Amino acid sequence: MQRRHLIAGGLAAAALPGFSFAQALEKTKVTIAVGGKNLFYYLPLTIAEQQGYFKDEGLDVSIVDFAGGSRALQAVVGGSADVVSGAFEHTINMQLKGQPMRAFVLQGAAPQVVLGVNPKTMPNYKSVADLKGKKIGVTAPGSSTNVVANYVLAKAGLKPSDVSFVGVGAGNGAVAAMRAGQIDAISNLDPVITLLLRSGDLKIISDTRKLDEAERVFGGPMPAGCLYAPQPFLDKHPNTAQALANAIVRADKWIQQAGGGDVIKVVPESYLLGDRAVYIDGFMAAKQAMSPDGSFPAKGPQTALRALASIDPKLEANKVDLNAIYTNEFVKKANAKYPKG
Structure with a gap:
């Protein structure tokens, strides 16, 4: 009797629109910490939020804004946020501190700084x-x-x-x-x-809004804004991480097709700093530095490590496992699900 109820319940659930056993989210409420949400550096995050892409994936996302990326990282380390929308290179520093963080979807192909x-x-x-x-x-x-x-x-x-x-x-x-x-x-x-x-x-x-200048400054592709999280979070919540990656990949692709006029219709008025024309100019300057599909370039982690090692002589580059600081696995699935955004 109990088995029959379970089967019937399972069939009913499977009939629900969008239901998938494989995609059942381990955690639907997610807090993302960001440092300077109004910046184009984090535009994919805002687009995913404003366009309802997180909701489409079954997520209830809260975004908490801080003065800079280092503060956003502290929020995740302290446990008040789950995921950081921040600079890729923080994953290297955190690995060396024995607190492994992994980037799982890219927002910026160049630092834009x-x-x-x-x-x-x-x-x-x-x-x-x-x-x-x-x-x-x-x-x-x-x-x-x-x-x-x-x-x-x-x-x-x-x-x-x-x-x-x-x-x-x-x-x-x-x-x-x-x-x-x-x-x-x-x-x-x-x-x-x-x-x-x-x-x-x-x-x-x-x-470094210009891809060629960013490559010249850093000597290779320098991945920038991304979503990264503590490794234990990704281990425990792979479907939740996948849902986040899906939303950001859709946002990345939306941006590639967008003009300045499209963007100012979507972002909050406060982002425009009182001047729409300036905001549109800024978007056009930053657009080429945005990731087209969320993927991390193969040589990007090495570039980031080299950049950090050059300014921090104490950083022992040989102790960094570059494969442990990022993954393209979630992005591959997101692009398969949303080939056109």
Whole structure:
């Protein structure tokens, strides 16, 4: 009798639209921590949320926004969030700290970080060496904006200790700090960068929104924004991770087909920082740096490791297992499910 009820119940469940035993989610409520959600760096996350892609996968996603990626990572380490939408290179540092994190879907094919000087405080700027002793604004200390700045400084023979890094966030506060002359240079992302450029408050030194320039700076493909999570989370919740990857891959593909006008209809008004034209310009500048399909490039992890090793002499590169910091398995299935987005 009991067996008959179980079979009947199973058949009824299987008849429900979208039901699949294989896809049953281990966890439907997921908290994603992000550092600067309004940035184009994280645009796929916003698109997946606003277009209902997470809901389509049966997920109830809460996105918690922090001042920078390092703060978002702390939220997951502390247990107040499940997954980080953040910079790929954090997975390397965490492995070395004995807290394995794995990236499982890519949002950005290049860092999109722009380093530039303040024409007000550095009118006679000639080379990166001129930044010695200066204040550089980053989203938050330890975030990818800090890492990229360190890397550009290292190529010019400067150590991180040769400058002062100041956390300025990723929105209007960063713009205000530059315009008020509180910082001499800034390492930040769009739309902040385009806003400063438009008003003449920024002179660009390094622009990794351009794929070719990013490859030139880093010597190879440098994976950027992605979803990553503690390895135990992925082990316990593979179907939940798959659902997250599905939503981001759909968002990645939506962005490839979108124009600036499409994007401003979808993102919250607050993202536009009061200027729609600037936001559209920023999107067009950042678009080529977005991942087309969520896949991590084969040489990307090696590039990220090399970048980190060059700015942190204590980092023992030979102790990093690059295969353990990312996987394309979820992305392959997501692309099979959504070949056109």
